[in-house]
Amino acid sequence: SxxxxxxxxxxxxxxxxxxxxxxLARLGARVVLNSFSDSEEDHALAERIAAEHGTDVIYISADMSDAEACRSLVTKAAEHFGTVDILxxxxGIQHVAAIEEFPIGKWDAIIAINMSSAFHTTAAALPLMRKSGWGRVVNIASAHGLTASPYKSAYVAAKHGVVGLTKVTALETAQEPITANAICPGYVMTPLVEKQIPETMEKYGMDRDTAVKEVLLARQPSKExxxxEQIGGTVAYLCSDAAEQVTGTTISIDGGWTAL
Ligand code: NAD
Structure with a gap:
């Protein structure tokens, strides 16, 4: 549990x-929230979740494009709570451009934030998990960790890399009570995606339903x-006893995208 x-x-x-x-807070875990903004809202969010679920939640600022910051996020969390059990x-960020026009800085940032950060946090967290005798690493990859789309070179490369890193993490911990898996979502309804709906409706002169099904969800067969919450539920499963022997694999939550 x-x-x-x-x-x-x-x-x-x-x-x-x-x-x-x-x-995870709802299930009683002690939670470390992270981003790089370190705003009042970030700290207030931690307080709100803690109060709502009656558990400890703290916010630690760390820029995931910075190797040392990734490692010290784990160290600071362990200093506060004593250990780290679930990572x-x-x-992640995205940038869309053809390879020959892809800005070098964007390539480097996406590789660092979407892929290398997981290497650094995992390197810092595994010794803590070994010491406490239990650990779960869950990498949020993407359908783009298993398949490609044009103009997303850095994102697709980074997400495929994360899937590879997940397998190596699983093999290096295979005989320990630690698992490592990747979740590969297709399109998930987040504020970022919600914002694209009115923009898409306007661009193509479509109603909401058509814009969602024919443009945004063009490659998601379920059209949903x-x-x-579904991603959260899958993380909860991977942290449960039922998933003890589930390691080094990917779980797609993509409405059939990668079955195409
Ligand atoms: P989001 O923009 O809502 O969240 C991204 C999070 O990353 C934010 O909390 C942001 O503060 C944080 N972040 C960005 N740069 C950072 C940095 N340098 N240091 C620390 N934190 C940083 O996007 P989301 O849709 O929730 O995406 C979360 C993850 O899920 C990403 O890895 C994304 O690739 C993946 N994903 C999303 C979808 C989708 O449809 N939304 C699909 C597949 C995979």
Missing amino acids: VKDKVAIITGSNSGIGLGVAEE INNA FATV
Whole structure:
């Protein structure tokens, strides 16, 4: 059970990370929220979730594009709570451009935030998990960790990399009570995606339903978005005893996208 376990969720002041943090808090985990903004709202969010679920929640600012900051996020969490049991690597950004026009800085940032950060946090967290004798690493990859789309070179490369890192993490911990898995969502309803709906309706002169089904969800056969609650529920499953032998694999939550 995740009750009283210490969970770090990188990039958790919005979207999927926040949904996962809320689900783990609801189940009684002690939670570390993270982003790089360090605003009053970030700290207030931690207080709100703590009060709502009667558990400990703190916010630790750390820029996931910075190797040392990734590692010290884990160290600071362990200093505060005594250990780290659950590591959810979720922070991520996107940029869309053809390869020859892809800005070098954007490539480097996406590789760092979406992929290398998971290497650094995992490296810092595994010794703590070994010491306490239990651990769960869940990397939030993407359908783009298993399949590609044009103009998303950095994102697709980073997410495929995360899936590879997940397998290596699983093999290096295979004989220990630690598992590592990747969740591969298709399109998930987050504030970011919600914002794209009116923009798409206007651009193509479509009503909401048509814009969602024919443009945003063009590749998602279910024609439905996944929800952050569903991602949270999958994380909860991976942290449960039922998933003890589930390691080094991917779980797609993509309405059939990667079955195409
Ligand atoms: P989001 O923009 O709502 O959340 C991204 C989070 O990452 C935010 O909390 C942000 O503060 C944080 N972040 C960004 N840069 C950071 C940095 N340098 N340091 C620390 N934190 C940083 O987006 P989301 O849709 O919730 O995405 C979360 C993850 O899920 C990403 O890895 C994304 O690739 C993945 N994903 C999302 C979808 C989707 O449809 N929304 C689908 C598949 C995969």
